[in-house]
Amino acid sequence: MAINFDAALGIHADALRVRTQRAEMLATNLANADTPNFKAKDIDFREALKAATDSQGGNLNTTHQKHIPLTGHGPANPQVQYRTTVQDSLDGNTVDEQIEQAQFMQNTVQYQATLEFLGGTFQGLTKALRGE
């Protein structure tokens, strides 16, 4: 039985990438908190993760049983959505610093959770390799 990293890591490697993308987007929102006409953006995590797991770096046919299916991870371009505001501001900016801070914090904790999952998987693999 071969050790397959992709199977072992499962969805968490993709999740980590999407969390990173989301962190970047939220950081952009906060950096532009005072930019006139800037519209706050975010991604729907569920949709983005689905897009990330579905994008397998192109579709190559496997016409022979010894062909290895492509499991590379292509770039995912999740659908960017605009946040709706509770209160409009005069300069057309839709960033609510409190909301963005809270979302960034949540994303950080989720990123750490994903890291924990990945770390646990690697520890398990190491243990299996040592065979102690």
Added chain:
Amino acid sequence: MSLFNIFDIAGSGMSAQSLRLNTTASNLANADSVSSSYGETYRSRQPVFQTVLDNFDQGYKQGSVKVNGITESQAPVRQEFNPAHPMADENGYIYHSNVNPMAEMANMMSASRSYQNNVEIANTSKQLLLQTLRLGE
């Protein structure tokens, strides 16, 4: 790893906000400046922020902030009749700057809060990156 981009984005935010603090300091320092002609009077200066929309903009990362320029306030300059003032013109008028100290104080607090926000983001990202480096230990 695009977490590294966050350093650029948060850094650009910090630099923009510190420029805003700079102009605020300049405005507050000149709040009581007077001059003897309408044209030479100090006018409140405000930076104009803009989002960078692509990666091809003079080394800026997409999504970061840049200062597009500094505008001078068009608010009217206050004219005062004070012939005894050493700066008074031939008609006895002096001209006060149009800086609104209250607005500038509020501006200063807003800039410093936004700066802190960006510092927090950069710090958090750094911790996440360090944890990612230690993955699997």
